[in-house]
Amino acid sequence: MGYGLLNLLFVYMVFSLMLAVFNLVYLRQLKRERRHRENARRLLQAGRTRLRKALTEKGTRAERRRIRRFSMVRYLGRFEEELKEVASYDPALVRAYFQKYEAEYMMLIVPIQKMGVTEKTMYARLVMKYGINADQKSAAFAAAMIRLMDRSSMFLMYNVLGALAVMGMPEALSDAMQVMTEQGFYCYSKVITNALMWYAGSRNELLLLLLKNQNEYNPKIRCALLEYARKEKGPYKRDILRILENGSENLEVRLEALRYFIKYPSIEAEEVVRKLLLERKTMDWRYAALGVKVLAAFPSAENRALVRTLTYDPIWYVHQNATEAWKQMERGHA
Secondary structure, three states, X not given: OHHHHHHHHHHHHHHHHHHHHHHHHHHHHHHHHHHHHXXXXXXXXXXXXXXXXXXXXXXXXXXXXXXXXXXXXXXXXHHHXXXXXXXXXXXXXXXXXXXXXXXXXXXXXXXXOOOOHHHHHHHHHHHHHHOOOOOOOOHHHXXXXXXXXXXXXXXXXXXXXXXXXXXXXXXXXXXXXXXXXXXXXXXXHHHHHHHHOOOOOOHHHHHXXXXXXXXXXXXXXXXXXXHHHHHOOOOOHHHHHHHHHOOOOOHHHHHHHHHHHHHOOOHHHHHHHHHHHHOOOOOXXXXXXXXXXXXXXXXXXXXXXXXXXXXXXXXXXXXXXXXXXXXXXXXXXX
16 A cells, blocks of 8 residues: 555656646747747837838938948848848838839949858848849849859859849849859759749740750759749640650750650650660660659550550569559550
């Protein structure tokens, strides 16, 4: 009986300790959230006051002096936090502010070019988020933005490409991609694709231009363009088919072309893919793994027989995709 009471007391003490720890953590979280709300409220008030004052005639000169200090990261970072809060509650005020001071922010690029990667990244992000040069479309400013890029920062490249996309300047984006290729800048294809999603003009026109100039870009950029084309339905099949037909083409680029035709089937692509699958023994297995998915949309007897043979492929991915494609073709044929 004594041992039972001791065990019960021990369990009660452990439970009480856990409850006390939980309460401490919960109270600390509440205090942190309260502090965060207070900081956000202060930033909102300070930002609104500052922007409203800057829009008055009396506050114009002081604001221009303040903008010149934004080449230093501590000033620009604080201002970005204020803008973020104000933009969520009063976007019209932020638009009016940048319409008035767009020229001053564009001139800021001269001292920014001499600063480090952090300052360049923050400035490029500001240009991207608030559409600086979207109306003027200054080619000189776009060229200066391209010169901000640095091989050491993929995030900087993303912000610069995103800024050029927001400006709606396809030629400038093409120039930026050529610079990245010539100078050997490495950037993930998904990062480039996400930057292009900011494009403010006709995405069809942008893609047609970039696909026309694609041989001037490195394979990562070309993969990004094909990934972007998959998201934007348009008249790209002819350009992408040429990539698929070219046997000397880069492997990754050609695989991206296959992924495009999985989403957008094409009779012309079916013929090319069938030839690839017939050469399975001499080709990279990834062609077969993706190619069977392309043929799944064309359940002819010849295609079904070809895919059926690939269900016995020793590479698991080829076997799995071929099995799924064959089942889909059988349902479509039936």
